[in-house]
Amino acid sequence: MKIGFYPGCSLTGSSREYNESLLAIAKEAGVELCEIKDWNCCGATAAHNLNKELSLSLPARNLALAEFEGMDELVVPCAACFNRLVMTQHELSEKEDLRKLISEKLQMPLRNGIKIYNVLQFLEKHIVPRLDQLVKSPLTFDVACYYGCLLVRPQQVMKSERFEDPMTMDVIMQKLGANAIDWPFKTECCGAGFSVSKTEIVGELSGKIVRNATDRGAKAIVVACPMCHSNLDMRRPAIDNYLNMKMDIPVIYITQAIALAMGLTPTQAGIQRHFVPVNLTVNR
Amino acid sequence: MDKEDLSFQVSQATGVNVRECYQCGKCTGGCPVGERMDLRPSVIMRMLQSGDAASEEEILRSNSIWLCLTCETCYSRCPMELDIPKVFDYLREKSYAEGKVNSDAHDIVAFHKSFLNAVERNGRLHEMSLVLDYKIHTGNLFQDVLLAPEMFSKGKLHILPERIKDRKGFARLFKDQFKKRKS
Numbered sequence: 001m002k003i004g005f006y007p008g009c010s011l012t013g014s015s016r017e018y019n020e021s022l023l024a025i026a027k028e029a030g031v032e033l034c035e036i037k038d039w040n041c042c043g044a045t046a047a048h049n050l051n052k053e054l055s056l057s058l059p060a061r062n063l064a065l066a067e068f069e070g071m072d073e074l075v076v077p078c079a080a081c082f083n084r085l086v087m088t089q090h091e092l093s094e095k096e097d098l099r100k101l102i103s104e105k106l107q108m109p110l111r112n113g114i115k116i117y118n119v120l121q122f123l124e125k126h127i128v129p130r131l132d133q134l135v136k137s138p139l140t141f142d143v144a145c146y147y148g149c150l151l152v153r154p155q156q157v158m159k160s161e162r163f164e165d166p167m168t169m170d171v172i173m174q175k176l177g178a179n180a181i182d183w184p185f186k187t188e189c190c191g192a193g194f195s196v197s198k199t200e201i202v203g204e205l206s207g208k209i210v211r212n213a214t215d216r217g218a219k220a221i222v223v224a225c226p227m228c229h230s231n232l233d234m235r236r237p238a239i240d241n242y243l244n245m246k247m248d249i250p251v252i253y254i255t256q257a258i259a260l261a262m263g264l265t266p267t268q269a270g271i272q273r274h275f276v277p278v279n280l281t282v283n284r
Numbered sequence: 285m286d287k288e289d290l291s292f293q294v295s296q297a298t299g300v301n302v303r304e305c306y307q308c309g310k311c312t313g314g315c316p317v318g319e320r321m322d323l324r325p326s327v328i329m330r331m332l333q334s335g336d337a338a339s340e341e342e343i344l345r346s347n348s349i350w351l352c353l354t355c356e357t358c359y360s361r362c363p364m365e366l367d368i369p370k371v372f373d374y375l376r377e378k379s380y381a382e383g384k385v386n387s388d389a390h391d392i393v394a395f396h397k398s399f400l401n402a403v404e405r406n407g408r409l410h411e412m413s414l415v416l417d418y419k420i421h422t423g424n425l426f427q428d429v430l431l432a433p434e435m436f437s438k439g440k441l442h443i444l445p446e447r448i449k450d451r452k453g454f455a456r457l458f459k460d461q462f463k464k465r466k467s
Contacts, residue, residue: 009409014440038449040407045354046399049376050462052297054400057457105457153356156365163360189316189355196418196428197395198351205316234431273438 003126004071004114005033006062008081008226009041014234015078015226017270021255022077022119024269028262029130033075036066042084045193057102059088064108077119077255079225080192083150083158086116090157118151119224119254120168127258131175136263138177141280143257144213144221145169147186148228163187169254173222176261183216185209190231203238206231210239214249220280221251229253234275250278290340291332293378298370305329311358311368321348322386325358325368332371344379350389394421404458407448412441 011019026033043058063085066074076082092099092112103110117125127134147166155163164187170180188209191202210232213221223229232239232251240246251274259269260280271278286292291302311325318324323331323346331339343349349372358368379385385393398417402409415432419425435441448454 009411012408012446013411013442014435016439038407040448040454041403041409043403044399044409046396046403048354048373049350049396050380050393050400052373052377054457054461055373058403061454061457107453107456149353149355149357153360154367154369155360187357189353189357191316192353192355193395194353194392196415197391199427201317201320201351234435273440275434275438 003031003033003122004066004069004074005035006039006066006074006076006081006085007035008076008078010078010080010226010230014230015253017273018077018226018229018253018255020268020270021253021259024264025127025255025258025262028134028264029127031126034069034071036062036071036074037069038065042081044080044084048084053102053105055084056088056091056098057105059085060092060102060110061106061108063089063112063114064103064106064110066114067111068108071114073115073117075117075119075122077122077224078227079118079148079150080227082116082118087157089114089116120151120172123172123254123258124168128172128175131258135176135261137261139173139257139261139280140177141219142179142181142217143173144183144216144218145173145180145186145254146209146213146221146223146228146232148223148225149187149189149192151224152187169222169224172254173257176257178257181213181216181218183212183218185212190228191235192227192231195227195231195235199235199238200242202231202235203242206235207239207242210236210247210249211243214247218249220257220278221249222254222257223251224254236276248276250274250276250280252278252280286335289335290343291335294332294371294374297374298367300367300371302329302332302366302371304364305333305366306364308363310361310363314357314361315352316355316357317351317353321351322346323348325352328375329366329368329371341384343375344382344384345386347386347388349375349379350386350392391422391424394418397421400458404455406445407451407454408446410442410445412443413445 039062048055152160152163173180191205194201256269309326352372354369402414
């Protein structure tokens, strides 16, 4: 089965282990992901903060390219890219004149009808049904599933039913054998795009998340967003500084957790690329 | 609502009618950066309702609109479903275009601009170009210098950027976008 794939910039750089682990588990499950040819950056926070038109035209170019290649379904693993693509599709489907304007600007047709999946929706549809056969090394530890903002909000557009207490990632982790703990920071903001410009805010917001997960006994935080991952993992010095103590809880992508449970090696899952060392027991 | 009012412009651009806000304060209560803002989200909504020119100027010069992380918590909890982040997007673009960015927010805006510069250049974000551009524009030359070698050794940093092929078509999207800006 072939499905359209928009990796986004982070997955080619600072979160390449997310890309590696996603492609590895898709291969195990016999799902082929076809990268959109000549895709561009979605514009992220920067575009919608400074320029409305760019915040629509940048994501729309990718949607138009995917349509041109005949894709009906598009997987967008980065939660931030996913949010921008879905918000653009939503706005352009509500405002016909705006869709025409952007389509003219792109000099490309834009039907705007492609189905966009985030990583959890993709996993639920294509990987979870095959997990019974594919899980070879069940996970045996407690995890805190952290969703962040952009997968669930705004619920009016993201169509998320439990936007204050989502469960999709928890259910997947349980299927892998892990115990997903109940905790109150699932959808609190990590500090998002302030990683470089206001690192101390990231230290505080991410610090509260890391402390609560640790206090409640989780052995790992599981994420589905490159921004959440880099803030919780790479910004650990700012977090430790805010909390005034050294926190050692690792942060893994949901796709890495699945890869480990499928019996792939930690290197195949890209675990060695993390800043906070990952020492988790997997039943082999 | 007067056509000159900022609230009128906001409703034209975003479809949000600020008069529907009844000041319950849930947006402010749930805001992860509310404590750091000079004007909290519910206060901004109230000031927009007032139609007072001095208040509108204060909003455009506030640090609040830039400290907003667009986490969408306010919108998701608003009993009137007012899209406050969308209102803030409009206020940010206006504040930036009119050269009214709060001094607390210079690093934030410099980062956004460096980000878009990097995207304009290659079509995709090259993280190293972004950080270098940001350092040059802010003078924060030594920030995170220890991070780069470790990112590099973990394979997370590329020396050369990836470029898209349709550079000409892509450049058209950026044409004239920041032309009218006062600095």
